[in-house]
Amino acid sequence: DVKVTQSSRYLVKRTGEKVFLECVQDMDHENMFWYRQDPGLGLRLIYFSYDVKMKEKGDIPEGYSVSREKKERFSLILESASTNQTSMYLCASIQTGDSYEQYFGPGTRLTVT
């Protein structure tokens, strides 16, 4: 059974803290994504990676960075957390080819106080 896991389901951090969100997939997928989900806005792409050490900005990269040192792991970093980064963060990886199915992690609900 395919699986995408995220390091935390719930996280509370203080303004200014550095925050690491980790995502691991066991499907040998090359493409991985970080989204944030806010009410009424849907999922918005923060960053994606199409290979180890490769990354591209999505639609809302400001205030975030990413790291992909190994194929199975894609990390999202909030360099200095702010209250407007309070959100649900979802990681996904994609099966390319005929299906192009995205597999999502369970999400991390981050609250920045």
Added chain:
Amino acid sequence: KNEVEQSPQNLTAQEGEFITINCSYSVGISALHWLQQHPGGGIVSLFMLSSGKKKHGRLIATINIQEKHSSLHITASHPRDSAVYICAVREGGNKLVFGAGTILRVKS
């Protein structure tokens, strides 16, 4: 950039009712996805369409490429169908553009 609009935003139905959720988009696409998100966050893929119609159990998805419109139908709805249903389009490559989602509640 593609604009993806879903309607309705919220939907409450009685158990057994036939449900339709609509999705329209503004720019030509290579495929359209329907996703389901249950309370607690996990998202699962229901369908990927590039033309015509697909059926899986009580769920049916259709797409009209010319009209840039897709519908997701649920027949004989059940309370366990309560979830957020999300439409997403792929223009090319591997990135998706998502609609805001439709919150469905099915009452028994």
